[in-house]
Each structure stands twice: as C-alpha cells, then as structure tokens.
Amino acid sequence: MAKKSIGFIGTGVMGTSMVRHLMKGGHHVAVYNRTKRKADDLIKEGAQWCASPAQLARESEVILTIVGYPHDVEELYFGKDGILANAGQGTYVVDMTTSKPALAQQLYNEAKKYGIYALDAPVSGGDTGAREAKLAIMAGGDEPVFKELLPVLELMGENIRLQGDAGAGQYTKMANQIAIASTMMGVSEALAYAKKAGLDQENVLQTIETGAAGSFSLSKLGPRMIAGDFAPGFYIKHFIKDMAIAIESADELGLKTPGLVVAKKLYQELAEKGEENSGTQALYKYYMENS
Missing domain, CATH: 3.40.50.720 (NAD(P)-binding Rossmann-like Domain)
Structure with missing residues (x-):
C-alpha cells in the first residue's frame, strides 16, 4: 500500500x-x-x-x-x-x-x-x-x-x-476476553495465596510464570499487582462492557460460560467501590480486601 x-x-x-x-x-x-x-x-x-x-x-x-x-x-x-x-x-x-x-x-x-x-x-x-x-x-x-x-x-x-x-474479528475478541476473565481470577488468587502463605511473591511469580501457569496476565500484570500499581492499561469499566457482550453472545450461541459470569460479578463489585477507572489487575484488591 x-x-x-x-x-x-x-x-x-x-x-x-x-x-x-x-x-x-x-x-x-x-x-x-x-x-x-x-x-x-x-x-x-x-x-x-x-x-x-x-x-x-x-x-x-x-x-x-x-x-x-x-x-x-x-x-x-x-x-x-x-x-x-x-x-x-x-x-x-x-x-x-x-x-x-x-x-x-x-x-x-x-x-x-x-x-x-x-x-x-x-x-x-x-x-x-x-x-x-x-x-x-x-x-x-x-x-x-x-x-x-x-x-x-x-x-x-x-x-x-x-x-x-x-463480525469474525469481534467473535475472536470475545473468545480472547472469555479466556482472560478466568485467567485474571487465577492470577489474582495465586498471588493473594502466596502473600497469605508468607512467601516472596516476586520469587513465586518468577518460578511459576515459566511453567504451565504461564500467561500474559501472569507475566505482565502480576508484577503490577505485587507493586500495588493499578493504573489502567485496560480499564475495568471497559472489561465489564466486553464481558457483558461476551455473555450475551454466548447466550445467543447456547453456550454456558460460568467462569465469565463469576469474573464479571467480581469486577462489577470493584466498579461499585469506585475502581471502574482502574486497570484490570485491580482484581487483586478484591482478594486482599475480602480475606
């Protein structure tokens, strides 16, 4: 071109x-x-x-x-x-x-x-x-x-x-967001668990990110969670919008998405507490504040 x-x-x-x-x-x-x-x-x-x-x-x-x-x-x-x-x-x-x-x-x-x-x-x-x-x-x-x-x-x-x-691009993006939704819960839970167990979170992260648990969310957003950096790379309010579209689309296709439904609920609770303009890694706060 x-x-x-x-x-x-x-x-x-x-x-x-x-x-x-x-x-x-x-x-x-x-x-x-x-x-x-x-x-x-x-x-x-x-x-x-x-x-x-x-x-x-x-x-x-x-x-x-x-x-x-x-x-x-x-x-x-x-x-x-x-x-x-x-x-x-x-x-x-x-x-x-x-x-x-x-x-x-x-x-x-x-x-x-x-x-x-x-x-x-x-x-x-x-x-x-x-x-x-x-x-x-x-x-x-x-x-x-x-x-x-x-x-x-x-x-x-x-x-x-x-x-x-x-429309195929948007369907693919919905698949992407569905994968991220449950992954973000797993990353947040894992790092909160490591902290509660008295482990060095950074050491844990560097160990598990190269194994089967490895993901973009773990490697890129895990360090931000540990550092308490919740500035938006992607806004919670926009992720909630994406998850709502994905749930609606999945319903139309006759597919149940329980992980997605739970993730959206947790993010909505964060938004209601004033976190809608935080980055999606702020899900970590949910686990630390509710334990």
Whole structure:
C-alpha cells in the first residue's frame, strides 16, 4: 500500500501509541477525540487535529476507530454527521473497538451501500502491546480489503490474522476476553495465596510464570499487582462492557460460560467501590480486601 492519509479516532491509553506508530511509518495522520487535550501531545508531534468525525472522514483515505462502547461506534459511523455519510467512495474504515459482532456486520453492510470498505479489527495487548507495536489484531471482513490494509496494521501489531467474514474479528475478541476473565481470577488468587502463605511473591511469580501457569496476565500484570500499581492499561469499566457482550453472545450461541459470569460479578463489585477507572489487575484488591 502506498502511503495513505489516515484518520484516527480515539486517542486514549492505547490509541495514542498506535497513532505514533502510524506517523513513524510515514503516514499523514489526522486525529479526533471527544476530549481534545488527550490528543495534544500527538498534535505537537505532527498529527492534524480535526474538529469533528465528519471532517476527519472527508479528509482521510483510511479511517481507524478505537472507542469505548458499541453506542460510541454507532454514533461515530451512522447518521448524516457520521463517518459513512461523509467519507468518499473507496475509503477504508477499520473499527478496532471491542464491540458486538452483530454491530460489526451492520457496519460492513452499511459501508457497502456507500462504496466503502469495512473491517472489524479489535485488538489485544493493552497499553504495553500498543506502546511496543506488538498488538494481536483480529480481523473480520473481505480478504482483499484485509490484504490491502495489512501494511497499516503491521505498524501497530505483530500477530495479525483474518478470522473470517464481517463480525469474525469481534467473535475472536470475545473468545480472547472469555479466556482472560478466568485467567485474571487465577492470577489474582495465586498471588493473594502466596502473600497469605508468607512467601516472596516476586520469587513465586518468577518460578511459576515459566511453567504451565504461564500467561500474559501472569507475566505482565502480576508484577503490577505485587507493586500495588493499578493504573489502567485496560480499564475495568471497559472489561465489564466486553464481558457483558461476551455473555450475551454466548447466550445467543447456547453456550454456558460460568467462569465469565463469576469474573464479571467480581469486577462489577470493584466498579461499585469506585475502581471502574482502574486497570484490570485491580482484581487483586478484591482478594486482599475480602480475606
């Protein structure tokens, strides 16, 4: 792909790093965020500020979005002031928000009516993966579109796979979140147990992370738990949203997910105690405060 004019909406914890990688890759990047100050550093570094999603859509050949909730995706893309109504024919749109598979399919179908190519491409890897350009990117859509956009996606991630038709990226992300939900309970329980047993938690962590218990959550978030660092690499409030989507989707498929249900309950209890803007590793607090 020749260098494209890229529009990026959602310069939050992960989006800011993703934009930097796109600019380092030689692309002109225009940005929009509901809170402009969150884009100030990027603007100083050379990103173009757009006053609205409609303006960004009119000025971009490729549009990437990573926002909070499905209703944010709907607001961005649909309606007379939305991306689809203002982007030109032949524009590529990639929604990287973790959202509903059905919404991804709706976006794909609506984009087609405007002559716009759409992918759903949610990501995993948190703030660390975004910063290091090592995100896992799970795409759903048409293979020619995926291949055309692959050079752009490779600037932000390493494990990038087309999972199937529109919506398949979101289904894959739900599988990812289901796996993480129970894993986070296990990591939190294990480190709380080690502390209660009077063990050196760091020594325990360094031992078990190379065995069968090894996981991203253990190696990357375990040290933050031990250090009492609960700053968000991924917000609890967004993880609760993801788990709710996964439970709804699993119900539609006729699948029971007891681990996911319990994890969502625990995270909701934390949110009700004011932890909704903490990182998901704050689940450790639940075990330490309830023992």
